[in-house]
Amino acid sequence: MKAIIYRDNGGPDVLQLVDRDLPAPGPGEVRVRVAVSGVNPTDWQARSGPDHIKHFPEVTPHLDGAGTIDAVGAGIDQGRIGQRVWLLMAAAGRPYGTAAEFTVVPADQAVPLPDDTGFDVGASLGVPALTAHRTLTVAEDGPRRLRPGALDGRVVLAAGGAGAVGHAVIQLARWAGATVISTVSGAEKARLATAAGAHHVVNYREGDPTAEIRGIAPDGVDIVAEVALGANLALDLAVLRTRGTIATYANVGGKQVELDVLRHMVLNTRLQFLVLYTAGPEARAAAVEDIAAAVRDGALPVGEEHGLPLTRFPLHRTADAHRAVENSTVGKVLVDVTA
Template sequence: MHIEHWCPAPNRPAEPRGRGMKAIVYPETGGPEVLRLVERDLPVPGPGEVRVRIAVSGVNPTDVQARAGVAHPKGFPEITPHLDGAGVVDATGPGVDAGRVGERVWVFMAAAGRPTGTAAEYAVLPADRAVPLPDEVPFEVGAALGVPALTAHRALTVSEDGPRRLRPGALDGAVVLAAGGAGAVGHAVVQLARWAGATVLSTVSGPAKAALATAAGAHHVIDYRAGDPVAAVRAAAPDGVDLVAEVALGANLALDLAVLRPRGTIATYANAGGGPVQLDVPAHLVRNVRLQFLVLYTAGPEARAAAVADVAAAAAAGALPVGREHGLPLTRFPLERTADAHRAVEAGTVGKVLVDVRP
């Protein structure tokens, strides 16, 4: 793909006539086949917005669910998918510092409440959803942050006895259990908890995923399909676990309660497998257990802003690397094969699925 080098004037640039971009869109919900590669006019940032030239777009299960019509009702006639990505600020709207043009950024929630996500050569979004990305941090790291890392931060900061912000030392002395440490959010939980000083345990479903959780930085990895996982967790954490970041509450609740210390927290961001959840209320009451449900979109602006700041600091410190050697294999597709990227997510591809918008 030819990349045109063009330096726009700041603040609502006058676009050259006929200037357009390639984008993926879906006019109706359905399977991956509804995704189309089209030419669209180059978007112009409005007040408080920036335009980002996208290098890499991240694909999350939420993106796939939105395209399929199961996450929420389709709110616009045509949608360009994907919440996360990374690239370079290319233009600024009124009220935004024009000095941001040329800034490398990672992008989150680009398509949240908007019709235009990062599966396009350019994306316009609120300026605070484009976060500076240091030169030494690759675009694939930036594109893999967003929803997974911010969700992980939220999970790690909801305990009654724990911190509301993460930094080195913030979780010193704490024991964190990351359920599914080979998944995108679980991987980020392991990395952020380790960066913040916690002793990190992870449960996984087999040796291959155990190797990934170990590569991510987990101190102890337990195969919940082999032997006695409760005994294995208890052996690693005799006094119990302070916090569980849970991806499959229905399937794992009994294990979580068996290893949780009094006043401990189960922070659940998904119920993979869709199993029913049954609570033993008296047992929870007597141990003062906190069961925290969480989703990034309704976490509130203060919690999101704190997560963005801390995740940005961790990324700048080199604490959130990606790739198989760091526990998060990357599966990559070019823009025109975005439908195949969605199929990969639907098939349960381990690691992170990325779309390379600009080679």
């Protein structure tokens, strides 16, 4: 099979296209013929080092993808062979990611994909959708699971709604019944956030975004899904309701975060930091179930018309796909593995 590998951490040029033997699924595992591989910031960060320890002499990158099960290991129902699936956390602590014609994962990390749902959708779930689910289920008085109606009466602020996680926040929050506000930096990103399903879009670089958001949510925002905490914390606090939650999954721009402790105390703010690797198996399993339900409902479409433009590369240009993500290409970057 063809696979992308790297042996040393570094820039995109460490990625190589090689021929490898087919991996065999072990007990409790499935082998998947990958159709599309999704690229996330965590993929290039793991490749680049030095903060990410490489545990194997050779690594095939990428956590997310979609394809078809072609073999199963001991203890797995043979009936799963031929099943279309989306993959999550494929390269997490394992040498086989989705940037290859075949990959092997634990069976519960290959989630059934409905026949009427494309592999592009499947490859765009994983990290963005699970992260979005986590931001929406950590509030003190909020739901731990998502379903239609779970967020009725709540107001969710999706910071950076044109990004992959922000896009998933908008879609999942709307599916669950929330009123969704998204902050963006310009007209094009506003168009994408609206296409994703945001009820209201606010350009934080123009006018008075605090007044605009407060005009929409006079009692304040219940949950902020935050991508750039250092840059946006002042706005978040200005629009957050008492006992509201700021769930932060990134700090784009790297601005240092300074906390006004008394103000947070008075608001009874919940400031939740999150990353999938340490979220715990129960939280991840709940997210997978809820996301699968949203997919069945058709609530997580992708593509420009749905607010998430797709930028594609063939497998042999995976290094260029990494460069695109590192350069903050808007939307989702995909690698077409199987023609």
